[in-house]
Amino acid sequence: MADTTSKSYFWKGFRDGTPFIFVAIPFGTLFGVFATEAGLNLLQTMTLTATVFAGAAQFAALQLLQDQTPTAIILISALAVNLRMAMYSASLTPFLGAAPMWQRAFAAYLTVDQSYASSIIQFEKQPDMSVPQRMAYFVGSVTPITPLWILATYLGAVLGTRIPESWALDFALPITFLAMIGPMMRTLPHVVAALVAIVVSLFTVGVPYNLGLLIAGCAGMIAGAQAELIAERRKART
């Protein structure tokens, strides 16, 4: 019986995760095009997309690679973009932490924006779900996008070499990231974090090795955290 209900939760996750294919397909294609433009071969592009499996960090690494940034700075910056995965991992732990180790190791690989967003909403809405049911839902939510993300990257990489320079693809990456900023502005502290990071990044653009990015990122994180503390204190007072 437990098996049947887990199966139905898998399909519920699958249905809830399906709309995200409209993000994964264009985003994956764009990544394939970009990686090719940046000079990566097909094997490098596909290894990157399948192992890192996080669009924003992959794009960040490519951009810095084109700017001739030292390898260590590229790694730190791209992993900083992915620090939110640690946040997701932390947030999912109370719900999935009791699952067997091999399942948790597998779930870690599948922790992306989409599976996290669908699952955390579902787990909080229905607190009586068992751990196997939660795991089934989590895996289901990421099943529609994983193969399509990899396939879309492949198509982008193959087609990318045929795209002429007049298409101004140099700016496709900034546009993609800028488009992601809007939906992230969930609260006032998020806005504060972004604004502080922007201002500091413009002032630190002359700092060597692209270290300005890390300085600006840290400044933004501290500003966001402080803004959140101030907002909480205000709420407590009223």
Added chain:
Amino acid sequence: MTPPDPVTVWTIIIGLAIGSYGLRFVFIGLVGDRPMPPWLLRHLRYTAVAIIPALIAPLVVWPTATEGQPDIPRMSAAAVSVAVGLWTKNVIAAIFSGAGTLYGLLYLLG
């Protein structure tokens, strides 16, 4: 443009693969059910929202393709994609309106 050095590229790919998996595994795999300090969680919440704008802002003001000269089509496209993203909360709508603005203005001013 010269292709990047393969050793550098593979170092980045392997480093990112291991690092990203580590970030995903650290809490769910290692921490288990132990609680984490609130100050750490508070800073982690704002990493993506700080790093992404910091990465992009200089590229908008000083674009690579125009050799660092501020450029009307690119700045307008940037403004439109942020505005549409804020308004609709829809990433794909924001990408397409930003790209539409860029191509429209490049064609008109071109």
